[in-house]
Every structure is written in C-alpha cells, then in structure tokens.
Amino acid sequence: MREVGSRVRFEGRAWTVAALTGGQVRLIAENGELAALLLSLLFADEGFEVAAAPAACRVPPLGLLESLPEAVQERALAWELHVREVETGHPGGSGAVGPPRAAYDPEVRTLAQREEAKAAELSAAGMPTSAVTVRRMRARYRDGGVWGLVDQRAARPRSALGRADERVVAALREVLEAGQERSSGTLGRLRVYTERLLAERHGHGAVPLPSPATFNRLVHALADGRGLLGSAR
Structure with a gap:
C-alpha cells in the first residue's frame, strides 16, 4: 500500500488513501470522514488489510x-x-x-x-x-x-467510418487482416503499409490518407475487439 488511491480496511471500515507523507497516511472514508495517522499504527491494527490497489486509469485509443x-x-x-x-x-x-x-x-x-x-x-x-x-x-x-x-x-465510434474514404477503409482492413502488424507493429507502420497499398491500386497520391489522429481512430474502429491489431501501439 504505497500509492494514493489504494483501498484499505481499518477499524472495520473501508477507506481510500488520500496522501502519504513523512511516515503518515491520510485516509478518507466513504462518508467523507478524514483520518490521519502514522503508517506504523495503521499496519499494527489487527483488522488492517489492503482491499484493492488504485484503479488503473484507462486511456482512450491513440488519437x-x-x-x-x-x-x-x-x-x-x-x-x-x-x-x-x-x-x-x-x-x-x-x-x-x-x-x-x-x-x-x-x-x-x-x-x-x-x-x-x-x-x-x-x-x-x-x-x-x-x-x-x-x-x-x-x-x-x-x-x-x-x-x-x-x-x-x-465521441460516437460510428463517426470514424462515416467520414472515411471507403478506399482507405478497404486498404486498411486488408493490411490489418494480412497480420503484418501482429507481433511488433506500430500505428506508424500501419499507415505506411496502407499508403503503399493505396498507391499500388490507385496511383501515387491519388487517395490521400487522413490526418494521423483520424487514421489512428480509424485503425481502432476497425480492429478493436476483433484481434486484428495485435500489439500495435
């Protein structure tokens, strides 16, 4: 229990760690009550236990x-x-x-x-x-x-495909399904492969790719939940 946000039990109640400073801990109960005490006293309490580590903040897909x-x-x-x-x-x-x-x-x-x-x-x-x-x-x-x-x-996900050029969508889907990025890929490489495929099929520069942020959003809209993205970052 060395992180702010940890959930603990102390004196038969649930608390959240609000601060850790100089060997002291500040706890907040569910009703907003505040308690400050030495860590040594907290650890010595017979009913003390760490209920849960701080919840990891999920971040949105890149872009x-x-x-x-x-x-x-x-x-x-x-x-x-x-x-x-x-x-x-x-x-x-x-x-x-x-x-x-x-x-x-x-x-x-x-x-x-x-x-x-x-x-x-x-x-x-x-x-x-x-x-x-x-x-x-x-x-x-x-x-x-x-x-x-x-x-x-x-932030409705349907907008990711709604504004995208269908030729870009088709090329990106093919690149994803080919599995070229399964092991060590990056979103940057996906962009390069998609651009190459579009140039081969429609001519160089004939089908421009969207901005990196929009492209990354499109990648996740097509790949998330289908196992197509692998470890691409």
Missing part, C-alpha cells in the same frame, strides 16, 4: 482524444483539474506543492463539503452544477481517466 472538438477536449481537461482538487486539495493532484485553497483542504473539510464547494464554485462561474454531478464526475474519472470525463455524445 481519439485529439480527434474530438477542441471545446470538448478543454471541458474534459478542466473537469480533471476540478476532480483532482476535490479529492486531494490541489488541481495538480497529491504531488502538488503549496497549501490548498481553504474550501478544498482535506484536513479541515470533508469530501462531501469539498464536493459542495466545487458545485457552488462552478455554478457561480456560469456552469450550473450540483454536488451529485461532481460526485459522478469523480467516479467517471476513477474508472476511465480523462476519457471518462468526455461528453460521449461527441
């Missing part, structure tokens, strides 16, 4: 976030800062330096109070928000990272 409208990206990244401040006291996370703003100080404000403060702050800034919404965004960030904060209406 997907960058392919979204700029306003959608900015909103998701802004929510990331808000969520981090609510959970740790700092927009930059628990590793940030300097004192937190008073409304978000984990030492004096419960998690529920910090959620209320963030909802009030956002509402005052012209973005009507409730504490329930802040709590939901925290859960989405925990489960999916920044991608979990994206407005999914702007």
